[in-house]
Amino acid sequence: MPGLSRRKVLIGAGAIAAAAAATPILSACQPTPKTGGSGKVVVMTDPNEFNDDDRKTLESATKLKIEVVKSDLTTLYAMWAAGNSPDIFRVQAAGVPQYISRKMVKDLQPYFANSKLLKIDDLAPANNFYKWDGKQVGKGDLYGMVKDWSPDFTLYAYTKAFDEASVKIPSDTTPLTYDELRDLARKVNKKSAGKRVYWGFVHSNNDQWIDRTAMNMLAEKNQSLYTDDFSKLVIAANPESNKVIRYLYDLAADGVNQTPIDPSPNWMGADFNEGQIAILQYGYWFSAMAESDKTKGKTVFLPAPTWSGVRRDPTMTATGWVISSQTKDADAAWSVFEQYMGGKPAQDRAKSGWGVPGLKSLYSQMPQQSDFQKQVQRVLQGELPKSDFILQFNPYIGEETFATSWKKNLEPALKGSISFDKFVQNIEAEVNTAIADGKRIIGG
Amino acid sequence: MAGATQVLPRTMPRPAAWRRRGVRRAVTFYLLISPWLLGFVVLSAVPLVGAFLMSFTNYDGLNLDYVRFVGTDNYLRALGDSDAQYALGRTLLLMAVVVPVGLVLQLVLALMVNQPIRFSNVFRTIFYLPYVVPVVAGVWIWKIFVDPTGGLLNALLGVVLPDVNVRWLVEYPTAVLAVLTIWGAAGGGMVVFLAGLQGIPAEYREAAMIDGASRAQVTRYITLPLLTPVIFFNLVTGIIVALQILVQPMLLSPGILGLSPGTVPPRDNYLYVVHAYIEIFTKQLFGYGSALLWVLFAVVLGLTVLLFKTSRRWVFYGVEP
Numbered sequence: 001m002p003g004l005s006r007r008k009v010l011i012g013a014g015a016i017a018a019a020a021a022a023t024p025i026l027s028a029c030q031p032t033p034k035t036g037g038s039g040k041v042v043v044m045t046d047p048n049e050f051n052d053d054d055r056k057t058l059e060s061a062t063k064l065k066i067e068v069v070k071s072d073l074t075t076l077y078a079m080w081a082a083g084n085s086p087d088i089f090r091v092q093a094a095g096v097p098q099y100i101s102r103k104m105v106k107d108l109q110p111y112f113a114n115s116k117l118l119k120i121d122d123l124a125p126a127n128n129f130y131k132w133d134g135k136q137v138g139k140g141d142l143y144g145m146v147k148d149w150s151p152d153f154t155l156y157a158y159t160k161a162f163d164e165a166s167v168k169i170p171s172d173t174t175p176l177t178y179d180e181l182r183d184l185a186r187k188v189n190k191k192s193a194g195k196r197v198y199w200g201f202v203h204s205n206n207d208q209w210i211d212r213t214a215m216n217m218l219a220e221k222n223q224s225l226y227t228d229d230f231s232k233l234v235i236a237a238n239p240e241s242n243k244v245i246r247y248l249y250d251l252a253a254d255g256v257n258q259t260p261i262d263p264s265p266n267w268m269g270a271d272f273n274e275g276q277i278a279i280l281q282y283g284y285w286f287s288a289m290a291e292s293d294k295t296k297g298k299t300v301f302l303p304a305p306t307w308s309g310v311r312r313d314p315t316m317t318a319t320g321w322v323i324s325s326q327t328k329d330a331d332a333a334w335s336v337f338e339q340y341m342g343g344k345p346a347q348d349r350a351k352s353g354w355g356v357p358g359l360k361s362l363y364s365q366m367p368q369q370s371d372f373q374k375q376v377q378r379v380l381q382g383e384l385p386k387s388d389f390i391l392q393f394n395p396y397i398g399e400e401t402f403a404t405s406w407k408k409n410l411e412p413a414l415k416g417s418i419s420f421d422k423f424v425q426n427i428e429a430e431v432n433t434a435i436a437d438g439k440r441i442i443g444g
Numbered sequence: 445m446a447g448a449t450q451v452l453p454r455t456m457p458r459p460a461a462w463r464r465r466g467v468r469r470a471v472t473f474y475l476l477i478s479p480w481l482l483g484f485v486v487l488s489a490v491p492l493v494g495a496f497l498m499s500f501t502n503y504d505g506l507n508l509d510y511v512r513f514v515g516t517d518n519y520l521r522a523l524g525d526s527d528a529q530y531a532l533g534r535t536l537l538l539m540a541v542v543v544p545v546g547l548v549l550q551l552v553l554a555l556m557v558n559q560p561i562r563f564s565n566v567f568r569t570i571f572y573l574p575y576v577v578p579v580v581a582g583v584w585i586w587k588i589f590v591d592p593t594g595g596l597l598n599a600l601l602g603v604v605l606p607d608v609n610v611r612w613l614v615e616y617p618t619a620v621l622a623v624l625t626i627w628g629a630a631g632g633g634m635v636v637f638l639a640g641l642q643g644i645p646a647e648y649r650e651a652a653m654i655d656g657a658s659r660a661q662v663t664r665y666i667t668l669p670l671l672t673p674v675i676f677f678n679l680v681t682g683i684i685v686a687l688q689i690l691v692q693p694m695l696l697s698p699g700i701l702g703l704s705p706g707t708v709p710p711r712d713n714y715l716y717v718v719h720a721y722i723e724i725f726t727k728q729l730f731g732y733g734s735a736l737l738w739v740l741f742a743v744v745l746g747l748t749v750l751l752f753k754t755s756r757r758w759v760f761y762g763v764e765p
Contacts, residue, residue, distance in 0.1 A: 073705050074725055077505040102507045194609035195593050206699055208706055260710060261614050263698030265591060400706040400726045407708040434727050441502050441510045 038329065041336045044069040044076060044086035045321070049147060054345045061343055062335045080104070085326040087333040091144065093129035093137070093318035094212065097395035100132040100143055101442050105322040109141035111334045117342035122359050124149065125388040129318035135229070138390035144322035145341050148355025150283025151313035151383040153216060153304035155181075156290050160298045161188045161198045161278035172379050175303040175311055178217065178247060181279070185256040188278035196276065200256030202268045203281035207259075207410070210248060211402035212316040213281075215391050217244045217307040225402075230394045231439065233402075233431040235424045244307070245424060252414060260411035283315065284383075285355040287376040301376045303383060313386040320358070356380070396438025397431065405430040499734035506728065518735035528736060531719040532743070538622060538715065539686035546626045547678055550633030551671075555663075557634070558641045568638070575631030580702075583695040586624045587613070613696060617710040621693055628692075629685065633678050640674030641667070672759040680751055687744055690717040716740055 041064050043050065055066050069075065071090045079085050091099060099105045112120055120142075126149035133140030155176075162169045165188045170176055176184070181201060189200030204210040211225060218224055223240040226233055235241045252259045264271050272280045273292035280286070290299050304313035321340065323333045340346065341358055350357040350365040353373065357363060368377050393399075405427045413423040474481070499518055503511050522528055557568045574582060590597050590612035601608055612620050644667060652662050668675075693713035694703045701707040705726040709718055717740070724733030 077725070077728075077730075080506055081508070102504075103509070104507060193607065208701075258698075260698055260708075262611075263614065265587065265698075265700075267700050398705070398726060398728050404706060404708055404722060404726045408711070408714070411711050434729075437502075437727070437729055437732075438504075441504050441512075442507075443510075 039332070040065045040067060041088065041329070041332050042067045042069060042086040043321075043336065044071050044079075044089040046071045046090060049090070049319075050340075050345075054340070054348075057344050058336055058339050061339045062332070064332055064336060066336060080324075080326070083326065085324040087327040087329070088321050088323055088337055090147075091320065091322050092399065093315065093391065094209075094393045094399040096130055096143065096318075096322070097132045097137055097393050098398065098438070098442075099322065101134070101395040104325055105143045106325050106327065106330055106333075107141045108143055108145075108323060108334070108337075111338075112142055115338055115342075117338050118145065118359070122361050124356065124358050124360055124363075126315045126318050126356075127320075127358060128390055129315065130320065130322070132395070137392050144320050145337070146315070146318050146320035146358040147341070147346075148285070148349050148357055149315040149318055149320075150285045150355050151304065151380070151387040152283035152316040153213075153281060153313045154283060154379065154383060155302040155305065156272060156280045156282060156286060157300045157302055158198070158272065158275060158278050158280075158295055158298055159300060160275060161190070164188075165190070165278075169300060170302055172300060172302050172375065173382070176305040177309075178305050178307050181305045182247070182251060182254070182256075185251070185279060186254055189254070189256040190278075196262070196264075198276060198278045199258055199264075199271070200254075201251060201279040201281070202258050202271070202277050203251070204248075206264075206268055207407050208400075208403050209316055210406050212391055212393075214241075214244050214248060215393075216312055216314065216316065216389075217247075219312055219389065219391070220306065220308045220310040224392060226392075226394055230392075230396060231435060233394075233428050233435065235428055236421070242424070246420065249410075249413070249420060249423065252410060259414060260407060261414045283317075283355075284376065284380050285353075287373070288353040291372055297372075299372065301372075301379045303379055304386070311386050312389040313383045314389040314391055315387065316391060356384075394435065394438075396435045396442070398434075401434045402427070402431055495734040496738060498731050499738050501731045503731045504728045505724070505730040514731065518732045519739065521732060522735050522739050525736075527714075528716065528719055528739075531714050531716040532740075534618070534712065534714060535687055535689070535716040538618060538625075538689070539683060541622050542625045542629075542686050543679065543682040545622075546629055546633060546682055547675065549626060549630050550678065551637050551675075553630060553634040554637030554641055558638055568634075571634055572631035574627050575629065575635075577628070579628065579691050580695060582628050583624065583692055586620060586627075587696065590620055613698070614710065617693075617696065618712045621689075621696060621713050624692055624696070625686070625689065629682070633682070636678055637671070637674055640671050644670045669760050673761055676751070676755050676759045680748055683747055683751070684744055687740065687747075688717055689715055690721055693718055694721070 041062075043066055045068065047068065047070060050068060055068060058064075059066055069079075069086055076086070076089055085104075096105075112118055112123075123142075124146065126146045127142065128138040129146070130142055130144035131138050131140045132143065155170075157169055159169050167184065167187045170180075170184065185200030187200075188198060190197040204213045214225055218240060221240050223238065225235065225241055235245050251257045255262060258264045258268065258271075264276075266274070268277060268280060269282070269286060269289065271277050272282075272286075272290065273295060275292075275294040275298075287301060290301075291297075304311060321337055323330060323337060327333045346357065346359065346362060347365060349355065350362040351367060353367040357365065366377065366380075367373050394402075408430075409418070409423050409426045412418045413420060418426070500513055500515060501511050502514050553571050557564050557571065577585070589595055592598060592609055592611045595612075597612065598608075598610060601610065610616075648666050648670070649662050652666050657665070691703055693709040693715055694707050696713065697707050697709040699707065705722075708722070709715075716736075720733045720736040720740070723729045723736060
């Protein structure tokens with residue numbers, strides 16, 4: 001190898017490194033080729049919602065091979081950045097506007113229009129969360145579908161906690177107001193020798209969905225946390241927003257809720273099953289697991305509370321599927337999507353009771369065998385007419401932005417390091433910075 | 445000249461042979477290191493270059509159609525980010541505790557297991573064990589240990605103080621994080637110290653003792669000076685690791701989300717890389733998050749250079765480094 005020197009080898013290695021570094025950047029500038037027809041569809045979803053039997057059923061129905069990737073935002077971002085997005089991915093309603101705004105998901109309106117399995121007039125109202133016209137959730141074309149859904153503001157009461165506190169269990173026909181709920185929570189909240197016995201009222205998925213709760217409460221007064229164009233979060237300057245945020249903050253300050261200064265090592269569903277939560281705000285889906293050894297026969301399903309008398313009980317998650325705009329074979333992805341949403345897996349899900357079906361024609365298949373299931377169905381039937389409402393989500397920020405800022409500032413506020421006003425100011429500043437970043441990126 | 449012309453035919457081929465041998469050695473060298481080199485280029489150099497380029501853009505991790513060059517905006521923002529400053533302060537504080545305490549503990553453990561005692565290998569294994577326990581498992585061990593209701597620590601405390609119920613992860617989150625970090629790193633550092641101790645010729649100590657030096661004097665004047673290269677190595681790597689802690693504070697956070705968007709550690713454990721993680725994966729500011737990490741790289745580099753400069757005064761090498 002005459003002429004080969006260390007310098008040349010190093011130069012060569014450097015050139016290879018530079019080429020390797022430049023390749024993804026350069027390739028990102030090229031339009032993605034439509035190769036299509038590989039016969040494989042990659043689905044990113046929660047394995048608990050898509051088991052091996054579902055995969056085999058869908059493979060048999062579609063004659064396609066299905067590869068399942070565990071649902072994870074970080075993985076999705078990485079796959080997306082590499083131009084290798086899953087064909088179908090699981091989302092929640094809060095993420096839909098930003099995915100549509102960023103042109104990451106495919107418009108499925110033409111597919112729905114031609115589908116024999118998923119008829120537009122058979123779609124449950126929760127599917128409207130997959131519509132976004134650039135300004136409002138619920139308007140425009142359909143970009144996805146719920147796998148199932150629940151009116152999510154309903155309550156579960158653990159009757160033992162009420163009995164011990166000598167407090168009457170609320171009626172399952174007359175909804176509580178949020179103020180009544182706070183009073184009740186304080187009464188049934190219990191600690192003994194510094195240790196937690198019952199949390200009075202746990203809500204918003206341990207603050208993970210705190211903005212969704214606030215938005216639903218505010219919507220009763222036709223108000224929002226954001227300006228009409230979503231360009232700004234306004235709490236301090238909007239008395240109604242301020243009142244709702246103060247209410248949610250006070251629940252934390254009362255010590256009835258799980259908070260950063262009184263956390264639980266578990267998730268709230270497990271705590272309810274352990275008989276450690278007196279009132280839990282979760283949707284219909286939780287009825288499938290609400291009765292544990294400890295809570296069986298001691299659990300009552302209650303209607304959603306109201307903030308100002310105009311009761312709303314929409315889903316706040318609308319968990320479902322969308323098809324990636326990067327898919328190389330949209331037709332194949334649709335056939336898997338269509339079968340999962342309208343075929344045998346959808347019927348199995350309806351019968352399991354893990355959510356209200358995404359198709360109205362499957363409503364009758366929800367379980368009604370046990371006394372608890374019958375009581376749940378009775379309350380649910382009263383909630384369904386209140387579930388047509390659509391929650392609005394900000395398209396410029398990620399699903400977790402508000403909740404992250406809330407959680408970050410709640411701890412110093414509860415410890416007294418910052419005042420409530422400063423708490424609000426910090427959230428406004430952080431979320432508005434994130435909105436401004438989002439607006440700069442996607443325009444608008 | 446005649447003599448010279450007679451010599452030339454014998455000596456002329458030598459440089460060519462040497463060259464060929466040199467080339468062969470170079471090729472062999474690069475072939476042997478190529479697996480590492482390839483790994484480094486693909487898994488480290490390329491992402492580093494990518495992250496550096498990204499730090500000058502508004503990339504949000506999602507759609508490349510919207511990527512724009514923003515110049516030094518992200519770096520200017522990082523310098524004015526009060527959360528980043530707070531997080532850096534907490535990180536430096538943690539480092540200031542974890543690194544020296546960790547070093548002392550590692551050295552003490554190494555000195556202990558270096559003694560010619562029975563079952564020393566068993567002790568070495570026990571002390572080394574936390575180092576090989578996956579970080580997730582290690583965090584859960586500690587989470588269970590300090591749990592306010594069923595944890596062993598409060599149960600032990602309850603023997604002396606029956607009415608006390610300390611919520612360790614709420615009231616003393618940084619102390620728990622520091623202990624967890626020191627515990628997790630102790631075994632690795634101990635092994636390096638042990639190797640250093642065993643590399644010190646026994647004759648030095650024996651000669652000193654014959655001259656009347658006490659054990660403490662041998663340690664102070666023989667062992668420690670000869671261990672300074674190892675101390676220096678553990679110090680530098682300890683600082684680098686302490687400044688990059690992410691997983692432990694996230695997993696020690698309330699709830700079950702762990703290392704995922706939405707997790708917010710207690711404010712006391714809001715470390716610098718945690719902040720960068722939240723900016724990248726929660727707020728989807730990949731460009732800004734990359735800039736934050738490059739700022740951290742500059743801090744790490746600065747500290748390392750400073751340490752190297754001071755090392756001339758207190759690190760004693762047997763041979764020139």
